[in-house]
Amino acid sequence: MQILHLDSSISGAASISRILSSNIVKRLVALHPGSTVIYRDLARDPALHLSSEHLAAWQGAGAKDSLLTEDLFKGSAYLEELQESQIVVIGTPMYNLTIPTPLKAWIDRIALVGKTFHYTAKGPEGLLKNKQAYIASSRGGMYSPGNPAAPLEHQESYLIGLLGFLGIKHPTVIRAEGLAISAQVKDAAINQALEDIAAIHA
Numbered sequence: 185m186q187i188l189h190l191d192s193s194i195s196g197a198a199s200i201s202r203i204l205s206s207n208i209v210k211r212l213v214a215l216h217p218g219s220t221v222i223y224r225d226l227a228r229d230p231a232l233h234l235s236s237e238h239l240a241a242w243q244g245a246g247a248k249d250s251l252l253t254e255d256l257f258k259g260s261a262y263l264e265e266l267q268e269s270q271i272v273v274i275g276t277p278m279y280n281l282t283i284p285t286p287l288k289a290w291i292d293r294i295a296l297v298g299k300t301f302h303y304t305a306k307g308p309e310g311l312l313k314n315k316q317a318y319i320a321s322s323r324g325g326m327y328s329p330g331n332p333a334a335p336l337e338h339q340e341s342y343l344i345g346l347l348g349f350l351g352i353k354h355p356t357v358i359r360a361e362g363l364a365i366s367a368q369v370k371d372a373a374i375n376q377a378l379e380d381i382a383a384i385h386a
């Protein structure tokens with residue numbers, strides 16, 4: 185079993201999504217002894233935003249400098265790591281109602297027509313089959329169904345939609361929300377999320 189573990193919070197050791205994602209990975213390794221874990225800290229070492237130079241390189245123009253060459257290698261590695269993993273664990277805070285930009289930059293390198301999805305007469309079809317995903321989600325406010333801000337939730341819903349588009353259906357979401365409301369709400373949300381992780385079964 186290969187597990188791809190991604191983090192995207194800028195908060196380092198204080199990050200709740202990082203605590204949750206690492207606990208999910210620990211739980212999965214306990215359930216699947218001998219698993220290999222590939223780790224990417226997307227906040228610390230992000231891919232570049234896509235540019236016209238990336239497009240030109242993909243179209244055969246080659247890379248114009250070593251920065252772009254290294255970045256193109258990074259994108260290829262992202263794709264290979266995802267294709268070769270059976271499980272992907274994504275740590276994501278909500279930033280401005282959606283996912284952090286380094287995670288979007290990762291998505292821009294792995295959502296590739298002909299590689300991870302293609303178009304058919306019946307519409308787009310995901311090419312990533314037989315994979316599981318876990319989303320470790322953290323956010324300051326409350327956006328889960330029933331909350332007044334629920335219509336503004338473009339973080340988990342975007343990731344779930346994107347993963348499904350690529351063929352990874354029904355990801356498991358482990359969520360700690362309301363973290364900025366009070367210490368009590370924060371502690372309860374984290375404890376609940378840790379209980380949800382302990383309840384993950386193979």
Ligand SMILES: Cc1cc2nc3c(=O)[nH]c(=O)nc-3n(C[C@H](O)[C@H](O)[C@H](O)COP(=O)(O)O)c2cc1C
Pocket residue numbers: 193194195198199200201202276277278279280281282322323324325326363364
């Ligand atoms: C740049 C930035 C933007 C944020 N935007 C939102 C937001 O739109 N909604 C929200 O509920 N919390 C927002 N927050 C709060 C974070 O989601 C919250 O602190 C969360 O715990 C961060 O995850 P982390 O602990 O893994 O770093 C934002 C935080 C930062 C740093």
